[in-house]
Amino acid sequence: QMKPMVGFWVKALVGCTLWVFPNPAVVSDNDSVILRQAPQLLSASYGNAAGSEKSWAIQLIAAGSGKADAHNYVGVLPTAKSAALASVYEPPVAAGGYVSVAVRRAGADPNSDGWMAASFAEPFGGASLGQTWDVRIASDASGPVAVSWDNVANLPQGYEAYLLGGPAGPVNMRRATSLSVNIPSGTSTASMKLALGLPEYLSA
Numbered sequence: 001q002m003k004p005m006v007g008f009w010v011k012a013l014v015g016c017t018l019w020v021f022p023n024p025a026v027v028s029d030n031d032s033v034i035l036r037q038a039p040q041l042l043s044a045s046y047g048n049a050a051g052s053e054k055s056w057a058i059q060l061i062a063a064g065s066g067k068a069d070a071h072n073y074v075g076v077l078p079t080a081k082s083a084a085l086a087s088v089y090e091p092p093v094a095a096g097g098y099v100s101v102a103v104r105r106a107g108a109d110p111n112s113d114g115w116m117a118a119s120f121a122e123p124f125g126g127a128s129l130g131q132t133w134d135v136r137i138a139s140d141a142s143g144p145v146a147v148s149w150d151n152v153a154n155l156p157q158g159y160e161a162y163l164l165g166g167p168a169g170p171v172n173m174r175r176a177t178s179l180s181v182n183i184p185s186g187t188s189t190a191s192m193k194l195a196l197g198l199p200e201y202l203s204a
Contacts, residue, residue, distance in 0.1 A: 056155055069098075073117070074194060077120050079122065101135065129201035161174065161195070
């Protein structure tokens, strides 16, 4: 069921015609399935067990001034095809009053590679012991933005995760659960980096 007055993205892998029927046309006041579409944290689905080196994901959440952006994911899937299919571009922000977080593989061409709401890579291996993503925090609201994460326990054993460039220096995401980011005056964005991988990669 789709909640009224909420935007939705549809990802179609082939050309198609999409029909959306108003059924029911009037939403019942007590229909919690429709009225409460809060995002489910990944830990509720994955549990607290470590994932395999070929399949894991963590969730990034930004919140401030009563608004939140919770549908943001970084992870690994078994093949390049499955990683590409699971990756999703960041949707446009609201016309006014928004908070958002987006990611992009470090080293990507900013002229051709857009910001992503979900960015998945192939498993680390060989010479690649980890991966770094650029992180963009955006808001037009006054006050700090709280950046948090869920499901870090799903990282494979031996893997670590750090947010770099925050106001208090590097943040070990296994030990902390959130940080506060102040958007610089005169801008609408702040930048950080997310480094994931084995200790040899993170210490380089």
